[in-house]
Amino acid sequence: MNDHSTSFQLLIDQDKGTAMKVKVYAPPFLNGDAIDEMGNLEVPTGATLRDVYKKLQVPLLLRPVLLCSVNYEKSRLDRVLQEGDVISFFFPITGG
Amino acid sequence: MKGYIGKILFVNLTTGHIEDRIIPDQVYEMLLSGVGLGAYVLYNEIPAGADPLGPENVLGFTSGLLTGTGSLMTGRWMVVCKSPLTGGWGDANCGGTLAPAIKQCGYDGIFFSGISEKPVYLLVNNKGPQLKDASHVWGKDATESEEILIAENTFKKRPAAAVIGTAGEKVSLIAGVCNDGGRLAARSGGGAVMGSKRLKGIVLVGSKPIKCHDPQAVKLISQAYANKIRKQNLPGIVKGSFLPVMGKVMGSMKQVAPIDGMMFATMMKKWGTPMSNGMGVTNGDTPIKNWAGSSKDYNRSYYSKINSDYVIKREYRKYHCYSCIVGCGGVCDISDIEQGKFAHTHKPEYETCAVFGPLLMSRNLESIFYINELLNRAGMDSISAGHAIAFAMECYEKGLLTLEDTGGLDLTWGNAGAVIKLVEMMIARQGLGDLLADGVKIAAQKLGSGSDKYAIHAGGQEPGMHDARFDPMMGVHYSVDPTPGRHTIGAAQYYNMTRLWEKVSWAPAVRMYPKNEEYEATDREALKSVAGSCYKQIVDGIGGCLFAQIMGVQHWQAFEWLNAATGWDKTPDEYMLIGRRMQTLRQLFNIKHGVEPKSFKMHPRMAGEPPLKEGPLKGRQVPIEAMMKLHWKHFGWDENTGAPLPETIQQLELDQLLQEG
Ligand code: SF4
Numbered sequence: 001m002n003d004h005s006t007s008f009q010l011l012i013d014q015d016k017g018t019a020m021k022v023k024v025y026a027p028p029f030l031n032g033d034a035i036d037e038m039g040n041l042e043v044p045t046g047a048t049l050r051d052v053y054k055k056l057q058v059p060l061l062l063r064p065v066l067l068c069s070v071n072y073e074k075s076r077l078d079r080v081l082q083e084g085d086v087i088s089f090f091f092p093i094t095g096g
Numbered sequence: 097m098k099g100y101i102g103k104i105l106f107v108n109l110t111t112g113h114i115e116d117r118i119i120p121d122q123v124y125e126m127l128l129s130g131v132g133l134g135a136y137v138l139y140n141e142i143p144a145g146a147d148p149l150g151p152e153n154v155l156g157f158t159s160g161l162l163t164g165t166g167s168l169m170t171g172r173w174m175v176v177c178k179s180p181l182t183g184g185w186g187d188a189n190c191g192g193t194l195a196p197a198i199k200q201c202g203y204d205g206i207f208f209s210g211i212s213e214k215p216v217y218l219l220v221n222n223k224g225p226q227l228k229d230a231s232h233v234w235g236k237d238a239t240e241s242e243e244i245l246i247a248e249n250t251f252k253k254r255p256a257a258a259v260i261g262t263a264g265e266k267v268s269l270i271a272g273v274c275n276d277g278g279r280l281a282a283r284s285g286g287g288a289v290m291g292s293k294r295l296k297g298i299v300l301v302g303s304k305p306i307k308c309h310d311p312q313a314v315k316l317i318s319q320a321y322a323n324k325i326r327k328q329n330l331p332g333i334v335k336g337s338f339l340p341v342m343g344k345v346m347g348s349m350k351q352v353a354p355i356d357g358m359m360f361a362t363m364m365k366k367w368g369t370p371m372s373n374g375m376g377v378t379n380g381d382t383p384i385k386n387w388a389g390s391s392k393d394y395n396r397s398y399y400s401k402i403n404s405d406y407v408i409k410r411e412y413r414k415y416h417c418y419s420c421i422v423g424c425g426g427v428c429d430i431s432d433i434e435q436g437k438f439a440h441t442h443k444p445e446y447e448t449c450a451v452f453g454p455l456l457m458s459r460n461l462e463s464i465f466y467i468n469e470l471l472n473r474a475g476m477d478s479i480s481a482g483h484a485i486a487f488a489m490e491c492y493e494k495g496l497l498t499l500e501d502t503g504g505l506d507l508t509w510g511n512a513g514a515v516i517k518l519v520e521m522m523i524a525r526q527g528l529g530d531l532l533a534d535g536v537k538i539a540a541q542k543l544g545s546g547s548d549k550y551a552i553h554a555g556g557q558e559p560g561m562h563d564a565r566f567d568p569m570m571g572v573h574y575s576v577d578p579t580p581g582r583h584t585i586g587a588a589q590y591y592n593m594t595r596l597w598e599k600v601s602w603a604p605a606v607r608m609y610p611k612n613e614e615y616e617a618t619d620r621e622a623l624k625s626v627a628g629s630c631y632k633q634i635v636d637g638i639g640g641c642l643f644a645q646i647m648g649v650q651h652w653q654a655f656e657w658l659n660a661a662t663g664w665d666k667t668p669d670e671y672m673l674i675g676r677r678m679q680t681l682r683q684l685f686n687i688k689h690g691v692e693p694k695s696f697k698m699h700p701r702m703a704g705e706p707p708l709k710e711g712p713l714k715g716r717q718v719p720i721e722a723m724m725k726l727h728w729k730h731f732g733w734d735e736n737t738g739a740p741l742p743e744t745i746q747q748l749e750l751d752q753l754l755q756e757g
Pocket residue numbers: 169191192364415416417420421422423424425641642643644
């Protein structure tokens with residue numbers, strides 16, 4: 001499949017409202033209702049990190065300290081997500 | 097045979113007889129290596145009722161099945177023995193460089209029985225194994241002894257060594273075994289067993305290859321893991337002072353959700369385990385004032401003094417165990433402390449900071465660095481030593497110990513100078529120090545007068561610095577593990593991060609849940625603790641690091657590494673059955689030696705009896721007996737006695753591996 005057909009497919013998917021799954025590790029004070037037991041969250045194809053923030057109801061004030069990453073890399077809010085992407089929020093635990 | 101060697105070395109210290117023994121493949125397929133191999137040998141070799149400090153006890157050093165195969169964070173070695181501290185199964189593990197050296201000498205484990213007439217050490221080099229005189233290092237501390245033994249045996253290749261310090265020589269029951277200049281396999285009293293055998297150390301120089309079934313497949317898994325770890329770096333703006341604030345948030349939350357274990361790596365890379373120094377106090381994880389206090393007592397004016405950033409300020413070099421890419425350790429400059437008695441020390445672990453800080457109400461971080469080095473050199477377990485001093489301080493407060501008893505030491509809470517003196521007395525076994533050097537259970541028995549109320553332990557071993565009233569599953573493992581009091585077996589926090597349910601069919605899946613659920617004795621919680629326990633056996637069978645384990649099975653892929661390294665084609669469920677078998681064998685060891693599993697129930701104070709009146713754990717109680725019963729039931733052990741049921745032994749085919757007697 002070339003690039004042209006990929007974006008064409010994306011348009012069709014968005015048109016049909018096709019959903020995809022991304023994996024989300026969210027701290028307990030976010031809205032985790034939509035996350036299933038395997039940690040997956042369903043979002044429309046073409047969704048961005050900002051859409052995930054909205055779904056999880058991440059408070060504006062907390063955004064800088066939650067150090068969110070996509071596939072273990074720092075990401076911008078307008079990053080378009082792919083099926084299977086891993087979105088992690090920093091939240092400490094005690095251990096050792 | 098891939099991944100493992102298939103052979104052990106067996107040394108009788110009484111006769112000096114040394115022999116190689118072949119271990120059948122079936123043993124590895126059923127019990128892996130590491131702690132599983134150790135359990136197989138010790139169950140069959142040590143007669144029931146043997147004196148842990150007598151010639152019949154067998155002490156073993158084992159490496160992990162995955163050690164040296166190209167897998168990552170699988171380089172921990174294990175000491176196994178009948179524990180003089182608990183009277184039952186004893187094991188402890190440690191990082192450093194010894195684990196691959198055992199295999200490079202051509203063995204999966206090195207075992208010792210008997211008692212030597214004079215101090216000796218075992219040297220294994222290209223001339224084979226030999227016992228050598230150790231009288232020139234007997235009486236020296238562990239770090240110095242290790243340096244001497246390594247120097248005199250270094251020709252082409254630098255050897256790896258493990259030694260005891262003076263605490264082991266003096267058979268302190270809380271002595272461990274040391275390597276790499278002060279890293280300890282601290283728990284279970286393995287150092288005391290070694291001292292009782294007059295075995296000062298082992299020195300290994302080998303270059304035999306460690307075979308692996310599919311090195312390329314192992315490498316691919318390692319690369320994927322390493323790529324993620326490399327990206328885990330906290331931005332500089334995240335300071336140590338931020339952690340206690342996060343701890344407060346955590347401690348006040350009514351809900352729990354599993355977080356990404358990779359986030360744990362970011363913190364471990366920056367601070368190592370002292371990341372928990374303040375955070376543990378504010379969220380309730382750190383026991384305070386001999387488990388009777390709270391963060392109202394050890395408040396900000398205290399915990400701010402042991403801030404994680406102050407610990408790493410002294411760190412001038414990172415320290416990694418063999419095959420580790422996180423490197424949670426460090427070497428710290430302490431040349432300005434106590435008139436520069438020591439130039440440096442390994443970065444004190446959280447356990448040491450917590451036990452010599454909050455548990456004793458001390459805010460003197462310098463004293464913690466100094467005590468850390470004293471104990472590392474003596475080869476004494478800091479968790480047990482700190483608890484012994486907390487016991488003494490509470491007895492002093494309650495009038496059970498007087499100034500006369502303490503030799504003039506004012507054991508008021510927080511008196512760091514007196515704590516240093518008492519540590520020195522424990523190491524030298526002088527005065528009150530002699531009473532405390534065998535742990536709190538024996539100290540309370542000798543002191544009498546109801547002092548057992550202040551002797552905090554589970555089955556004779558002092559607990560790790562993680563409060564069961566904060567994480568009740570931690571308390572379950574303190575009380576049901578064949579080596580009680582260990583904080584490294586399991587906890588709800590660990591379970592949630594390990595995410596076994598992603599690969600193991602019967603491990604309960606976890607989403608967001610109310611924190612209160614953790615305080616209920618339910619089948620679901622029991623299944624989680626059983627799963628955690630089985631998986632930890634696998635980790636100890638492969639030489640894995642606990643911190644890698646809790647990063648999660650989706651990242652640190654132990655099951656996949658195992659198949660690639662051995663050529664086996666087992667499912668995670670099948671590996672978990674092996675873990676169940678290993679744990680059941682450790683429990684059977686205890687039954688054989690007359691240990692009643694019920695007697696391992698943790699001290700009432702640890703279960704919230706009486707409940708704390710303030711702080712984040714206010715009113716929290718743990719129904720520990722009901723939880724222990726359910727855990728045993730789901731293990732296939734008798735829910736009333738904790739003894740493995742005959743049908744479980746049969747189902748696990750353990751009868752094939754065990755000799756009667
Ligand atoms: S994380 Fe720490 S303890 Fe674990 S293997 Fe690495 S350096 Fe050793």
